[in-house]
Amino acid sequence: MGKPNPASRRAALEAQRQAALASRRRGRMIGGLVGALCGLLLAAGLAWWWNVRNQPEPVAVGSQVAVPHASNQGRGITVAKTPTGKPTLVVYEDYQCPWCKVAHDGMGPQIDALVAKGEIGVEVRTLDMLDAGLNNDASLRAATAAACADVDGTHTKYRDTVFANQPQKEGTGYTDQQLRQDFAASAGVKDLTAFQTCYDQRQTHDAVQKVLDAARDADRDTSTPQYWAADEKGELKNQLDLKTLMGQRNPTEEELLTAIKAAA
Numbered sequence: 001m002g003k004p005n006p007a008s009r010r011a012a013l014e015a016q017r018q019a020a021l022a023s024r025r026r027g028r029m030i031g032g033l034v035g036a037l038c039g040l041l042l043a044a045g046l047a048w049w050w051n052v053r054n055q056p057e058p059v060a061v062g063s064q065v066a067v068p069h070a071s072n073q074g075r076g077i078t079v080a081k082t083p084t085g086k087p088t089l090v091v092y093e094d095y096q097c098p099w100c101k102v103a104h105d106g107m108g109p110q111i112d113a114l115v116a117k118g119e120i121g122v123e124v125r126t127l128d129m130l131d132a133g134l135n136n137d138a139s140l141r142a143a144t145a146a147a148c149a150d151v152d153g154t155h156t157k158y159r160d161t162v163f164a165n166q167p168q169k170e171g172t173g174y175t176d177q178q179l180r181q182d183f184a185a186s187a188g189v190k191d192l193t194a195f196q197t198c199y200d201q202r203q204t205h206d207a208v209q210k211v212l213d214a215a216r217d218a219d220r221d222t223s224t225p226q227y228w229a230a231d232e233k234g235e236l237k238n239q240l241d242l243k244t245l246m247g248q249r250n251p252t253e254e255e256l257l258t259a260i261k262a263a264a
Helices: 006-053 098-116 130-134 138-152 155-164 176-187 192-200 205-217 253-263
Strands: 077-080 088-093 121-126 226-230 236-239
Touching (some): 130 138, 138 205, 176 192
Antiparallel strands (some): 077 121
């Protein structure tokens, strides 16, 4: 038998070395993929745990009360009855919506003045669409409290108070202490005990849910704020262009009334 060829032996050793290196690379790659997968699963698990941990506790719903100023078909709350032959301004808003506060603060006094002059009626349709994205239920609870304030006869003042105290950071929401005690006191709620019972037992739940269902069933964009011109029955006509109306400054009474009439 002849002696092994040194070149062939070196080639065999090199092949073995390369195979070992390739095996180690595969091992590292598999290990990295497994580690990444574990990391993703851990992150997903933590996200699920955090989401569940921060879900608001369900509240038992008590006996329901009528919301006295519920508008036509329960689609909102009538803030000011529409005079005969005049347009209705329908406002879609969410108490956690920063732009809703901007619109409320920027046009509220003009709207109040037009109501006082008998030029328009006003209906408010309060939504809770931000709750899902912000992972809380502050919009729904605020809407419930505002409806309880309508039972008390202080809806407008309570609504103003909620917007006046909207947190600077979106998503902070409102505490029960604020909604059932602090805001009620600031708004001058007349029967605090009855108001707090209404809020604690969610006695306006059905009325609030009816507004939400009507907005969703309308098959229309439910972003907020939206200001619409409507007829005396609350049937929507055309939406006001808030970007144009409030683009450079807040509108005057005359400008706002002109926009409402044009949209009607």
